[in-house]
Structure formats: C-alpha cells, structure tokens
Amino acid sequence: MTTAGQHLLELCDDVLARAATAGATACEAFAEYVKETSASVEQNELKGASSAEHEAVGIRVFVGDRLGFAYVNRFDDESLDDAIKDAVAIAKASPGDPANGLLEPLPGKAVKGLWDDALATLPPEAVVERTVALFDQARRVDKRVSVDNASFSATLAHSAVVSTAGVRAAASETAASWGLFGMAVDGDEVGSFDAYSEGARLLKDARTDEGARRFGETVMSLLKPRAGKSYQGKVLFSHEAFCEIFLDTLFESIDGDVVHKGKSRLKGMLGERVASPGFLVVDDGAKHGGLASGAFDREGMPHRRTVVMGDGVLHAFLYDGKAARRAKARPTGHALGSARNLPSVGTTNVEVGGGNASNDDLLCDLGDGLWVGRFSGNVDAVSGDFSGVAKGSFLVENGKKTAPVKETLIAGNVFEGLQRVLGCGERRYRVMATMCPWVLVDGVDVTAGG
C-alpha cells in the first residue's frame, strides 16, 4: 500500500462517516489523485509544457433505494460536508429504484505491469524531449507534413474505493500517452487531416517512432485525391475505421443496461451467431500491463477476462452492479468511470479478430474497391445503420492501393456487416485499448462524389 493510497482510503473513510451523519443509509466513496506532466507542439512549433495535479472524490449515497451523487475536488470540512449534503438531498428528492445499491466485495487477482517508477518520476525536460522527437519523427517523412498538434504526457494515478458494503481497495498506476494530429500542405493544396494516438504503461514501451512515421506517410499519401467509384459490395476497413463504425456500436450493444432497456439489437441473442464464423471479441480488464487494466473497477469489483463473441457466436453481455441487478445477472467487473461520474458499463482491453490473412491477402481478396482509413459520419447505435464520408481512404485496383479518394460516401448496417465479414487480418493494431485488424466486409454501399 502506497502512502498516497493510504491517504485516499482515509479520505474515503472520512466521507463515509460524514455521509452517515448526514442521513445516508449506505455510501460509497471513490477517491483519485492524478498527476500529469505533458508537453505539446502546436503549428509545427514547441508550444510549452505543463504539470497538473488533481485530487477528487465521487460520493454515491443511498437513502433506502434512492440514489444521490456528488463530486468535489476540495477536501476541507466545509466543501466535503456541502457535497455530502447535496448528494443526500438529491437522494431524498429522487424516486426509489430497487436496482440501486452497493455490491459485496469479491476477491480479485493482482494485475501486474501497471506501475513504472521511471514513468512516475519522468521530469518535464524528458517529456519535452519525447514530444520534440515525436514531432521530428513525423516531419522527417516529408517537410510538407504539417503538425497541428503533437503531444506526449506521463501520468501517475492513485485511486481508492470504500463502501459501507465492505468494499475497500486502493491501487496505483502509470501511463504514457502520445499523439499527432495534422495534414500535408503542398502549396495551395491542403490534404485531409489524420490523427494518431497511442499509449503504454511503462516508459520502455513508449516507442513513438513507428507510429509517427506511419502518420507522416499517411498524411502525405492523402494529397491529390481523385474521385472514387460507386458500387455495392466488398469494402476493406482499416483498424481505425472498423473501430469507429462497427466496434463502438457493438460495444454499446453488449452493455447489459442498454440490453435490458431494449435498446440493443443483440437483446435475446446470447448463444446465437451474430457475426461470421471465426470472428472473435474478447474483453480482459485483468490483462497484465493493459492500457485499460486495473486492480478493480469503479465499484471495487475485480476485472476479469470475458469472451464476448467466439466463432461469431454471442457469449456475454457486460454488467456493472446496477445493470446486473436489473437484468438479474452477475456483475462482470465492467463498471467504468472516474470520481466525476456515477459508475457505468464499458469495455476495458478488447481484442478483435480471429483471422489469419495478411493485409496483402485482404487487398487481393478485395480486388477492385475501397480501403477505408477513417470514417466521418453517423452510426445509429440502435439500428446499426451507418452513413458518412470515407476519409483517409484509397481506391484499390487489382489488389493494390492506388490513389486517395475524395468525397466518397459509404453506407451500410453494422449488424448485417458483422454477418458479412469475409476476412480479418492476422496483424492487429492498437486503437487505444483495443487491438483490431483490418477487416473485409461485404454488402457496403459506396457512392463516389467529387
């Protein structure tokens, strides 16, 4: 137990005692301390550096089965008492809900690889050096690469959760994150922008060179776009585009609360085939060193590995305490959120795929068509219908990416698309905490503009 962790546990204990005095019949306090050191390049110039510390507590109180919540980032007596008074007043003014309540503690396993002393003590000078290096790596590709923003940050965080139901846990973790946003500018031509972001738990894993180079090459490749071709059929989605269109909607549809409210197309489909054979989705918040891993979730429950979909068959929905109570299911350790929010259901580290094709194989299987780099559009999370512009995308001819396309609209349906997955790449790319390959999907409408 770190000193910081002990301090947060004592703060939570204090909150629980004050809440009882204020009239709460049950209470949970989630406290956090975060320190972030970062630097940024803006408009191709090092802008500056910053160091921000933040300490806060989120207070969930219950008066019977009525719920109130308050957040405060000041811990003097008056501020804490005001926040608790507010939370109790909200509870008393709210209608009751039998789904409201706290969870009993469950034993969990230690999750390794979440703390790095080197990252926790990284000085501002080293953060600046890494930011400059990230920018240089992108610009080294070509001087026409224009970086609107490049940043690198090192974060350390301590958190603690204590409840009147017996939950009592504290943890510490570090993370580095970095990203680039920009476009290529060639004379009067401004190319389509692109964004790249990544993260790591340990300083030794915070390697920026390959991603920065790929970003530079991508924005350069988007100069001189031409009109695409209209057709209906196979489209090859990059890892980013597949996440934006398909996975974000899928993740919402496996949220046990959304399922219970009847707003998920996957309701009642456990055990059924909802994607092409071989397609796999696994969530694992207990993965050692995972970006979204943790010793416990927002309610103090241990994370665990959950096979959401295997061989295209839907195996599980995800639950926090409230969603589980409503669905009469067991919580799965998927309560997410910070001190600012009530817990809500969300995914952790996700691995997607199940395929073994090379990217060249997938391009060959596509033959002539469209490779979608990013998506700028609308996805209806309930129906799964999507439509929008394919950004950072390429015409594919005879199995090769030949030219960037402009003003090309794509449209289809997420759930029908999952049933029409023709192939997944063996190579998986990181999109924050999700590892996703390129995915070839049939039945997509492509409308060329420009």
Place this chain on the structure above:
Amino acid sequence: MLDLLESALAHGDWLELRYHDRKSRSILVEDGRLEGARSMRHAGVGVRTLVDGAWGFASTSVLTPESLAAAVAAARASAKAAAARRASKQPRLPAVIWQNGAYTSPARQPLADKSLEDKIELALQTDAKVKRGSARITSSSVHYSELIDEKLIVTSDGARVRIIDTKPELRVTAVAAMESELQSCMVAEGKTGGFGDLFARRSADEMVEKAVRIATDLLRAGYVEGGKKRVILAPDVVGLLVHEAIGHTVEADFVLSGSAAAGKIGERVASELVTLCDSGASEHEAGAGGVVLVDDEGVAARRVEIIKDGVLRSYLHNRESAERFGVEPTGNARAFEFDNEPLIRMRNTYIEPGQTPLSRMVAETADGLLLVGAKNGQADANGEFMFVVGEAYPIRRGMLGPLHRGTTITGNAFDVLRSVDQVGDQFAWELGSGYCGKGQPAKVDAGGPHLRCTVTLAGKESA
C-alpha cells in the same frame, strides 16, 4: 481570493492566474426512471507563465499561498524545460487595454430560483409527457444540466476581472416505433442565463410536442433523392455549417497549421450576401449558449467580422496569435475548467440576417429542399464537411411538400457559401446545447437566418 491571487503574482515573470469555481448539476431521466442526478463542484487555480518564449502551465485545487506558490514554480519549471528546445521565441504578448471589473452574464429567472426538487420534477414530468405524447412512442429521455461559473483572472500585466456566468440546458428525446421501424427526434435548448432564457423560445411542453411529432411523422416519411441540389438551410443547419466547416478553419492556431482559410484574408470566399461573425455577446436574440463577456486571458470578447460581404476579413485570436499576426486579440481564448489551458475557441458564430422572408425563398425555388434539424457532423481542414440533417421538406414549383426522412449532406463549406443567393430575414441561435470538442469541451452557440444555396445530398442508400 483576489488578494490570494495577487500575492502569487510577486514572483517575477509574466504570470496569469485564473481561479475558476464551477458548480454543476445534471439530471437524466429515461423511460420514466431517474437514471442519475449529480452535483459537482470543480474549483481551483490554473497558472500560466511565459518564460524565455515558451509557455508553462500548472494547476492546483488547494487554495493556500503555499500551494499557489508551488503551482507557480511548477509552471515556471515546465516553461523553462520547453524554452530550452523551442526554435523561435515568442518575444512578448501584445499590450491590452484592460477593461477590468466584474462581469455577470444576464439571466432572466436565475437558476437559483428553482430548487433541486423542482428541477428533478421538471425532468420527470417532461419525460412523462413524451411517453404520453403518442401511442407510437416507445422510449423517452430528458436531460437537464446547468453550469454555474465564477472566475477571477489576474495577470502580471494588469488584468483584474471577475466573471459570473450560468448556462442551463434541456434535451428532450422521443423514440417512435412502427413494426420494425424506429425513428427518433431530439429537441434541445442550451442557453446562457436563467430559466427565462432557457424557455424564451419554447416551453418544455412545446419541446415535447415537437420531439413527439417529428419522431412519429418520420415513421411514415419518404426518402429524398440524392445528388447536387438547391436547398434552403434552416438556421440550425446554417449554425452547424458556420461553426464546424468555416469557424474551425479561421481559428488562428488552425490557420497557422495550414487550414483552408490560411493566406486568404482580403479574398472573396463567399457570396457577397454573406457576412459571418463570431461574438462573445448574444447578437440579435438574447441568451445564446456561447456568451463570453471576457475571455480566459482577461480580454474583452468582442464581435469579429470573419467574412464581410463575402470577403474574408479576420481570423479568431488569442493574445499569442494576435502578436504573431500583428492584430488585436479578439477575446477568443477559452479554457473549460481551471485545469485546462486556454485555447482559441469560437463563442457565438453566425451569419447576419438578410432581407428575404422564408415564404419568398420557398416561393422562388422551383425544385429543391428545405433542410431542418442539424444532428451531427464533421468537417476537415480543407473545408469539406459531412452533416446529418433530421428533416427534409421537398419544394416543387415554389410549394413546400411534406416531411421526408433526413439525409446526409456534403460538400466544401466555402463552395456552399459562394453558392448562396438568398439570405432570410429571421434569426435564431440553435446550437447552444452540447459542447464543441477541441481537446477540451467548450460551450458555444451558432445560428443565423435561412440560407438558399447548393449542397450534395446522399440518397436513400446513403441516408
């Protein structure tokens, strides 16, 4: 608090200290059930310094002289670390004629006039009315939220500003179903001020009526044809266009990165009928959601004519970019909370109204569409945009037809503004709910009159 902040200024280099105490509430009701009500207080001081040409920033929520001194030291250490690697130095910030004092955003029926219980009841009752609005309604939600801000900004070169601001918001969503068909409509108001401002244009009941009517009517609505079309954009779609597709390209930081507006000051970029502005005040109609009287650098948030009679006249600036461009700062530096650094952001962005009544615009359109209901959208650095609109009304031989389903519109924003041949005479702010995202959220608003112009529409397959 002012004394505490001023005492921290005695540390030498240029310093800016911004105390921001934000109290907020959020009440969400879904399908008759209170899903969450929360109260938040997020308060502290953001410290910014400029040392040897580089910026340093730090923040603290502990409001003691010792903690402020530590934050100042941390900001200076960060700035020094960056200065050592910065190629060109920002020599200084431009002089500002400070308009020091206390600024309070106007509010009709202040938010404090209603109790917490009243606000929860408003959300529960409004949600119940959505459900009762039609037998076709299968799902409903109502989200009430409010931000109550107090700020103090002091700088070592003279700013002493106190700001009080309140921004309430109400969103009403109805989902209607018929057989396997689902349609939804969200009606939202987001204002600066109080309840009198929030409900100045329409009451909660009127918001319910519209959400229910559009969601149920869409169940029977047809599809519009795709292709390049003459259209009349309603003020909410105009707001989305000017904010997303034009406004971001004229933020000076984005200009320096090479946006489509770079190097075009003095050039014709729109029809001569178009005058496009961004203002910290609520021009034409009270209560705009992005009201900023003084920005987060302490600079008065003035009205900026970005495009005047079709010619690009100005970008949006903070103090740093104003110095680089050799112009006056425009009061567009904004930070969401105390622990965010100020960035160049829009406030209330709009097109000035013209002289043509909507009825005449429709009557003089032989073949086109009236597009209403901005849902969401994105735009690129080169001005290309993609927006989803919720309602489309065909116009044939000057007559407005029935509601059709929404569609996706796309094009280049500057090309669209060049195609404008009629500007309506009625004005509305329409984008005050929700947030603009640019690394950190910001409350903004956008709007204007109806505009007749040309855009590309997706057809049935892509809608």
